[in-house]
Amino acid sequence: MARTTFRLRCDAGIDAFAAQECREGLERLYGSDLWREDAEWTVSLSRKPDLPPEGYRLSGAPGSISVEAADDRGLLYGVYAFLRRAALGEEFSALKETAVPAAARRMLDHWDNVDGSIERGYAGASLFFRDGRLSYDPERIKDYARLLASVGVNHISLNNVNVRGGALRLITDDMLPEVAALAGLLRPFGLRLILSVHFDSPMLLGGLSTADPCDTKVSAWWQETAERVYRYIPDLSGFLVKADSEFQNGPASFGRTQADGANTIARALSPYGGMVFWRCFVYLCTQDWRDTVTDRPMAAYDHFHSLDGRFDDNVMLQIKNGPMDFQPREPLSPLFGAMPRTRQALEVQLTQEYTGQQIDLYALPVQWQEIFSSPITGERVLRDLIGQEVGGVSGVANVGDEENWTGHTLAQCNLYAFGRMAWDPSLTARQIVEEWVKLTFGRDPRLTEPLIAMMLSSRNTYEKYTAPLGIGWMVNISHHYGPNVEGYEYSPWGTYHRADWQAIGIDRTRGGTGYAAQYHPDVERLYSDLTTCPEELLLFFHRLPYTYPLQNGKTLLQHIYDTHFEGVEEVRGFVKTWESLRELLPESAYESVARKLALQLANAREWRDVVNTYFYRKTGKPDEHGRPIHK
Numbered sequence: 001m002a003r004t005t006f007r008l009r010c011d012a013g014i015d016a017f018a019a020q021e022c023r024e025g026l027e028r029l030y031g032s033d034l035w036r037e038d039a040e041w042t043v044s045l046s047r048k049p050d051l052p053p054e055g056y057r058l059s060g061a062p063g064s065i066s067v068e069a070a071d072d073r074g075l076l077y078g079v080y081a082f083l084r085r086a087a088l089g090e091e092f093s094a095l096k097e098t099a100v101p102a103a104a105r106r107m108l109d110h111w112d113n114v115d116g117s118i119e120r121g122y123a124g125a126s127l128f129f130r131d132g133r134l135s136y137d138p139e140r141i142k143d144y145a146r147l148l149a150s151v152g153v154n155h156i157s158l159n160n161v162n163v164r165g166g167a168l169r170l171i172t173d174d175m176l177p178e179v180a181a182l183a184g185l186l187r188p189f190g191l192r193l194i195l196s197v198h199f200d201s202p203m204l205l206g207g208l209s210t211a212d213p214c215d216t217k218v219s220a221w222w223q224e225t226a227e228r229v230y231r232y233i234p235d236l237s238g239f240l241v242k243a244d245s246e247f248q249n250g251p252a253s254f255g256r257t258q259a260d261g262a263n264t265i266a267r268a269l270s271p272y273g274g275m276v277f278w279r280c281f282v283y284l285c286t287q288d289w290r291d292t293v294t295d296r297p298m299a300a301y302d303h304f305h306s307l308d309g310r311f312d313d314n315v316m317l318q319i320k321n322g323p324m325d326f327q328p329r330e331p332l333s334p335l336f337g338a339m340p341r342t343r344q345a346l347e348v349q350l351t352q353e354y355t356g357q358q359i360d361l362y363a364l365p366v367q368w369q370e371i372f373s374s375p376i377t378g379e380r381v382l383r384d385l386i387g388q389e390v391g392g393v394s395g396v397a398n399v400g401d402e403e404n405w406t407g408h409t410l411a412q413c414n415l416y417a418f419g420r421m422a423w424d425p426s427l428t429a430r431q432i433v434e435e436w437v438k439l440t441f442g443r444d445p446r447l448t449e450p451l452i453a454m455m456l457s458s459r460n461t462y463e464k465y466t467a468p469l470g471i472g473w474m475v476n477i478s479h480h481y482g483p484n485v486e487g488y489e490y491s492p493w494g495t496y497h498r499a500d501w502q503a504i505g506i507d508r509t510r511g512g513t514g515y516a517a518q519y520h521p522d523v524e525r526l527y528s529d530l531t532t533c534p535e536e537l538l539l540f541f542h543r544l545p546y547t548y549p550l551q552n553g554k555t556l557l558q559h560i561y562d563t564h565f566e567g568v569e570e571v572r573g574f575v576k577t578w579e580s581l582r583e584l585l586p587e588s589a590y591e592s593v594a595r596k597l598a599l600q601l602a603n604a605r606e607w608r609d610v611v612n613t614y615f616y617r618k619t620g621k622p623d624e625h626g627r628p629i630h631k
C-alpha cells in the first residue's frame, strides 16, 4: 500500500505547540518518513474567531484536512480529535465535525498525598509526589498531560481533599516553586492546576487562634495566601475544599454556614480569577445505628439547599453523583437542579473504590451514561444541566505510577471515557468503549466485538454479584473490597440496610425517612411509587419483604439468589472470552488482564456465597432451583 504522506500548513499566530503535537502524533501513527512537499494530504491549522472557546472545527476534502479553532486550546483539541479519527481509520476527506465542550471545567481530582501514597488508589504510587515533596519524571508527566488533554480534560487537582501533614504546605513559599514548575509542564497541554487546601489552614499554617471565616484576621490570611499563590501560579484554577466532612473541620465548627466558609476563601481568590470548589460531601459520620430518623443521603441537601443564592459567583459546589458515596448504584443527588442560583459541579469517581478496585472489570461509562440520563424533573435530565447550572464535571482519578497507568489495563477506558463524557455527555457508553478498544487494540472485529460486549456488560455483572437492588455497601469496612453484608450495619457511618428475617431496605418515601421528598415532585413520585421506581433502585427507596414479587414474577429473595449465581457465571464467561482473544492481544496486556480476571472470579464467588448464605440464614428459604448455598 502506498504510504500516507502529509504536509502541515499553519496560519500566522498559530500555537506552535498544537502544530508540534500534530506533527508528532502523525509520525507516531504513520512513521517518521511522511513529510513531503507534494504530499497526499495537506493539514492546515487556522484560527476562526467565530468558534466558541475551546471548540474546534474539523473538515476534510480531497487532499486536505483543516483544523480550525478560536483559541490555542481549541486548536489542540482539534488536533487530537483529528489524530483520534486518523487512528480509528476514518476517511480524511469525509471529516466534518464542529465540537464544543459541554462543561467549561473538566477536572481530574487526584487524592494523592505528599508522601507518595494515594487515598483509594489502586494503580501504584503517586505520579507527582514522593517523600513529602513534588517528585516526578517530567516525561511521564508530559505523557499523562497528553493523555488528559487528548480527551479534553482541562484541570488537574493535584492533592488529596483530605489535606494532611506536608500537603498543608503546598500553598507556602516552601513548596510553591515546585508546584509552579509542575504547572509549567502542564500548561502547554491546556491543563490548569487546582490545589486542595485545609479549611483550618489559617490556624495550622498561619498560627491564628481561629479559622472562623467571619473573622477579619482569617479573611486577611486567605488574601495574603492567595496573593502569594498567584504570584507563583498566575493561572491557578483555584482551591478545592473538603470542609465539615469526615473529621475535616469546617465553618460549622465556628457556627458559620457553608456559604460563609466558601465565600471567605472565594473573595480572596477572586482578584486573580480563582474559583473555590466546595465539596458537598457533608454528613454525620458518627451516627448511632439505632437512630432510624437520621438518614445519611438527606444530609447534603439539608446542608446546602437553603443556601441557594448565597454563594459568591466564583464558588462552585462540587456534588457527588449520588447522595451516598460512589456506590455501584444510587439515584442522582437531589441537589442537582435544586439550586438554580448556584454554580455546581458533578463529581464522579474513576478510582474504583466501591466498584472492584481495579481488580474487577467495571466499565464506568455505562454508569455515567445513566447518571447523565437521571431525571431532574419529569422533562429534564442531568445532561440538560451540564453547561448551565452544572458548569463543571470532576472525576476522582484512577491513575498511579504503574506502567499501564491504571493497574487494570482495561480500566484505562474509564480515564478515556471520563474526558470524552465531560466534553460531550450525550456520547453513549457504547460509542466510547468502542473508540477506546479500537484505539488501544486495533480494529480487528474478531477482537473488538467480543471485547466491547464484555466491557459493556461488566457493570451489570458486578452489580449482580454484589449488593442487590440499590442497597449498596455490604463491603468490608474501611478498605471496601470484598463482601461483608453487615460490615457497615452497626457502624457510625449512616449506611444501613436493616435486614431482618422478613424484609430489607429503608423506606425513604414520605412515609419513611422522607428523603424522596427532596426531589422535584415528578421525580419524587417516580421513586416513591413501587410500580414506577426503577427496579435496580427498589431497596434504596423502599423496605420490602423477601416475598415481594418483582416485575418478572420472581420474589425478591429468588432474585438475589439468581443474580448472584448469574454474576459468577458471567465472570467465568469473561475469563473464557479473554482466553479466546489471546492470539489477538499483546502478550503483556493479555497476561495482566488474565491475572486480574482470575482474582475477579474468586471475588465474585466469595460475594455470591456470602450474600446467598446470609439471606438463606435470615429466611430459611432455599433456592428454588436447588443450587448449592452454603449453610
Ligand code: GCW
Pocket: 111, 119, 120, 161, 162, 242, 246, 281, 325, 326, 353
Ligand atoms: O468515599 C469516601 C472515601 C474517602 C474519601 C471520601 C471523600 C477522600 O472512603 O477515602 O476521602 O469519600 O470523598 O472525601
